[in-house]
Amino acid sequence: MTLPRKAPTMADVARLAGVSPMTVSRAFKHDASVSDATREAILKAADDLGYVFDSTASNLRSQRTNFVAVTIPSINNANFADTVRGLSEGLKARGLQILLGTTDYDIFEEERLIEQLLRRRPEAIVVTGGQHTPRARRMLENAGIPVIETWDLPPSPIGHVVGFSxxxxxxxxxxxxxxxxxxxxxxxxxxxxxxxxxxxxxxxxxxxxxxxxxxxxxxxxxxxxxxxxxxxxxxxxxxxxxxxxxxxxxxxxxxxxxxxxxxxxxxxxxxxxxxxxxxxxxxxxxxxxxxxxxxxxPFPREIGAQTAALILKVLDGEQAEPATLSILPRLLPRQSSR
Amino acid sequence: MTLPRKAPTMADVARLAGVSPMTVSRAFKHDASVSDATREAILKAADDLGYVFDSTASNLRSQRTNFVAVTIPSINNANFADTVRGLSEGLKARGLQILLGTTDYDIFEEERLIEQLLRRRPEAIVVTGGQHTPRARRMLENAGIPVIETWDLPPSPIGHVVGFSxxxxxxxxxxxxxxxxxxxxxxxxxxxxxxxxxxxxxxxxxxxxxxxxxxxxxxxxxxxxxxxxxxxxxxxxxxxxxxxxxxxxxxxxxxxxxxxxxxxxxxxxxxxxxxxxxxxxxxxxxxxxxxxxxxxxPFPREIGAQTAALILKVLDGEQAEPATLSILPRLLPRQSSR
DNA sequence: ACAGGTCTTGTTATCGATAACATAAACGGG
DNA sequence: CCCGTTTATGTTATCGATAACAAGACCTGT
Missing domain, CATH: 3.40.50.2300 (Response regulator)
Structure with a gap:
């Protein structure tokens, strides 16, 4: 098998392709201005070396992680899973990845989880419900990122809300x-x-x-x-x-x-x-x-989709004020009731 | 509200507590040697400033992310959710966090996902199933981290296996x-x-x-x-x-x-x-x-739990050779069959 | 009282990508 | 054909924590 030699960096790729590391960096972003020939040579060099882009360095320097933190009570619940799916699909196109944590229906566990998640410097955080420990609330208020409470209409929201009563x-x-x-x-x-x-x-x-x-x-x-x-x-x-x-x-x-x-x-x-x-x-x-x-x-997937759309708007600066999106649940009369 | 001033760093905490940044760093790790008095002063200073530990910097310098990447076909499946739960619980004690992605039952989507996940530099990667695109397989082989295939017994495993037939x-x-x-x-x-x-x-x-x-x-x-x-x-x-x-x-x-x-x-x-x-x-x-x-x-939770235990063993260097843990599914005869 | 050990803290350099700035080359309209 | 503009690339410094090394303070037993 492959010897455990050190993983190649952009500098290695740059050397092999005969360009500067900055140009390699640009070649890996989709919108950046790099000539087709150069990009091709760089991608080939990267492939030859088995280079894998290192987000940890990118995250630190650019101060962007492309994470959206999400807390749900349980992963084993089709409703919350649907919300996560709606979120995930809505965020994927923008390269935002979900960092998921479960609270096990416990606001103290939620507090611990929120702290863990905020350390990862997400671009936004989505929490289920409007009830939190005082410390959790404070952390969310001071996080400096968009906060969205979902699945509820809290009396005094921290930031944005996508929920229902x-x-x-x-x-x-x-x-x-x-x-x-x-x-x-x-x-x-x-x-x-x-x-x-x-x-x-x-x-x-x-x-x-x-x-x-x-x-x-x-x-x-x-x-x-x-x-x-x-x-x-x-x-x-x-x-x-x-x-x-x-x-x-x-x-x-x-x-x-x-x-x-x-x-x-x-x-x-x-x-x-x-x-x-x-x-x-x-x-x-x-x-x-x-x-x-x-x-x-209660349209759980819709909650996720609308939350994703809201996050994108906020990150684009198109939504400055805290928004409250109210979902209207639909009653479905079926055979089990007269 | 709080003014959008720059978030405090360890250096700020160090200044306020009258110590060096290195000591602050140590105070935030549980095992490090810092006197009780100093740690207390540091935690107080951190609290006063509203300091939130920045893993992105830590990840880069220490070359450790404390992520374990996990791919499952769908989040909306109680079996896979159980496996994730078993994994999550087994890894939590060691401060390892799950970075979850869904493939939507598509090995090409899995390939994209694996690439995304590996960029985040996880400590290990757990994939569901033993069938992958050639490129996905190559990426896993060269990732330089423990690879565990689950929910299957692949004929030629990439690394470790926790599964059943x-x-x-x-x-x-x-x-x-x-x-x-x-x-x-x-x-x-x-x-x-x-x-x-x-x-x-x-x-x-x-x-x-x-x-x-x-x-x-x-x-x-x-x-x-x-x-x-x-x-x-x-x-x-x-x-x-x-x-x-x-x-x-x-x-x-x-x-x-x-x-x-x-x-x-x-x-x-x-x-x-x-x-x-x-x-x-x-x-x-x-x-x-x-x-x-x-x-x-098929004991999905057990698959997760055993996978977690295996990951810990491998990371501790107690398990050098690729292991195959075979789960024995149990047939449960019930009323729907004679 | 002193050598060797432990405990606590500090100093310096660094992880790997990229923001910010700079510049040479190519282009294009009058 | 010239000058302003765009395009393609390079240079330098930096994000914030911590590994590696160093060293003084404090023990501890003989």
């Missing part, structure tokens, strides 16, 4: 059920305040129920977020055991809603005949399960 | 069905060769069927990978239309298997009564659907 979305779902004559409605969600979006959804449920003058105490705590199918099934079991006259249940996500649905199937409880079920997030499962699941689509 | 896993599934007296077995998978793991699974299916002297032509092409629930459902529809006497079907993943299951439910085809269904990947859906799905668990 989780509470309002669930309110729409409650209204949907009430309009169909369902009044004994329950909510299945995580029991801790770790998942702030889940907490907002529960709060939206309670507020909406009270607005309608309905009992807002049918709250089933399904465990520590992220709650998934299994937890949703268990929670539905408890709901059916303790409050068997419940007519409808809103779950914090489609995953828990599907779990709840399967529990009904195992017990022979008809959906939507005896109980209506709704989820959140428009995961693929809800579109294909039997019955299909009533849900809310 | 997709073909052998599916063979076990075929054997499982045959042992139960099922012989008219179909396979639902992607129609392109983009997803090499899917292709290996189909090849394993064909080989196993032939070993048993059975008809290996019941192959349903479900579309361009990644194929998901919808494609699985459509493919099952076509299978039931064209080969209604099929007794069992093996799907390339649990997602398509679940889609197939729902299609049966919509058509009133009993599972496993009239047809048995198996998936791949042990996604949560298969453990909770009604009926639960027979599947194969």
């Amino acid at each position: 989780n509470a309002a979305a669930v309110r729409a779902m409650v209204d949907h059920f009430v309009a169909r004559g369902l009044t004994r409605i329950a909510f299945i969600g995580g029991d801790a305040d770790r998942d702030t979006r889940g907490t907002d959804r529960r709060a939206g449920f309670i507020a909406a129920m009270q607005t309608h003058g309905l009992d807002a105490t049918r709250l089933i705590a399904a465990g520590v977020p992220p709650i998934s199918m299994r937890e949703g099934a268990d929670a539905m079991g408890r709901l059916l055991d303790t409050l068997p006259d419940t007519e409808a249940v809103i779950c914090v996500s489609d995953l828990s809603a599907f779990g709840a649905l399967t529990e009904c199937q195992r017990r022979g409880v008809e959906v939507p005949g005896r109980i209506s079920i709704a989820g959140f997030g428009d995961y693929e499962i809800g579109a294909i399960s039997v019955p299909t699941l009533t849900t809310i689509n | 997709n073909a052998a896993a599916v063979r076990a599934m075929v054997d499982h069905f045959v042992a139960r007296g099922l012989t008219r077995i179909a396979f639902i998978g992607g129609d392109a060769d983009r997803d090499t793991r899917g292709t290996d699974r189909r090849a394993g299916f064909i080989a196993a069927m032939q070993t048993h002297g059975l008809d290996a032509t019941r192959l349903i092409a479900a579309g361009v990978p990644p194929i998901s629930m919808r494609e699985g459902a459509d493919a099952m529809g076509r299978l039931l239309d064209t080969l209604p006497d099929t007794e069992a079907v093996i799907c390339v993943s649990d997602l398509s298997a679940f889609g197939a299951l729902t299609e049966c439910q919509r058509r009133g085809v009993e599972v496993p009564g009239r047809i048995s269904i198996a998936g791949f990947g042990d996604y949560e859906i298969g453990a909770i659907s009604v009926p639960t799905l027979t599947t194969i668990n």
Whole structure:
């Protein structure tokens, strides 16, 4: 195999091509002015040497990393993955690369992560949610780069926002059920305040129920977020055991809603005949399960795409003021609710 | 707001704390020898100035980035997400951060991605699969860092391997069905060769069927990978239309298997009564659907964890020779098959 | 009390690309 | 044909942390 000789630098390439290192540097940028013949000779020399461009040096000298830092609660969540995909696609054309970190639904972990990410000197930072530790908030405020909070509409944003109101979305779902004559409605969600979006959804449920003058105490705590199918099934079991006259249940996500649905199937409880079920997030499962699941689509990919577009505008100096882009989630009535 | 004054450097912190920049540098590393009093004064000065450590400079001078580059086909896949999680957790303790990129199941995109990643000078690189373009392979071979191929057992590995045989896993599934007296077995998978793991699974299916002297032509092409629930459902529809006497079907993943299951439910085809269904990947859906799905668990998180452990060993010089860690997937017979 | 060791801190040069400035060559319109 | 402009390339200094080397202060046991 290849001997572990030192990796070639631009200077080596320059020497072989008979030009100055600066010209090599220019040849590696797409817009720079280098004659075709020179560029070709340089690329050939680089190829012969097996030269690989060293961003670490470029990053330091140019004070540009082409990183956009992104924090999400979990990589194992199709909604956040979609947002990252939208972001990634929108940024790729400009050579911006995503530096991804997960917080595990924990704002203290988020604080540590933000510090790690800022050390890498990203061009911008995208965080999920609007709730942060005071220190994390301070770091973001002083970072000197565009900050975008997503998946939420924080009362006092740090910088830009691309999000939606989780509470309002669930309110729409409650209204949907009430309009169909369902009044004994329950909510299945995580029991801790770790998942702030889940907490907002529960709060939206309670507020909406009270607005309608309905009992807002049918709250089933399904465990520590992220709650998934299994937890949703268990929670539905408890709901059916303790409050068997419940007519409808809103779950914090489609995953828990599907779990709840399967529990009904195992017990022979008809959906939507005896109980209506709704989820959140428009995961693929809800579109294909039997019955299909009533849900809310918050357009996660769109959040990512709009965030990417916003970042480009800000970096181009076309957007000086902090922007708040509000996404309107869409309620999707399906077979699991009447 | 804060004026956009230049960000403070170590030199600024050093001046304020009354020490040399080198001492500040040491104070920021955990193992370095700095007296408690000095470190405290330095951290206080850093805090007062709002200093944020600049890795770009550190990366260049120390020739260490603390990055581990990772390529996966898609971020939107719970199996790969699990591998990334295992990796991330195993590397975090050592301060190694993951630099993640997605190939979209395309080896040419992988080539571009690998080049981008190597420019960032990672300490090691983890790629999914063992099939690469010649140039990608060359870049990996010459990168001068540990290379780990995962989720596969390539015939001629570039460096280290942490994987399993997709073909052998599916063979076990075929054997499982045959042992139960099922012989008219179909396979639902992607129609392109983009997803090499899917292709290996189909090849394993064909080989196993032939070993048993059975008809290996019941192959349903479900579309361009990644194929998901919808494609699985459509493919099952076509299978039931064209080969209604099929007794069992093996799907390339649990997602398509679940889609197939729902299609049966919509058509009133009993599972496993009239047809048995198996998936791949042990996604949560298969453990909770009604009926639960027979599947194969390839331990994706374990792949990540073992890869992380291997990287640490190699970086510590405790593992000089290329290692091949073979994971043994487990067949999980469940309700969807007899 | 002193040689040899450890602990703490400082000095200098450097990692590799590129921003900023400079300049020679080619071009182009009147 | 000349001068202003564009194009192609070179020179020098620099981004900010830290490796490598050096050295004084502080022990510690005999």
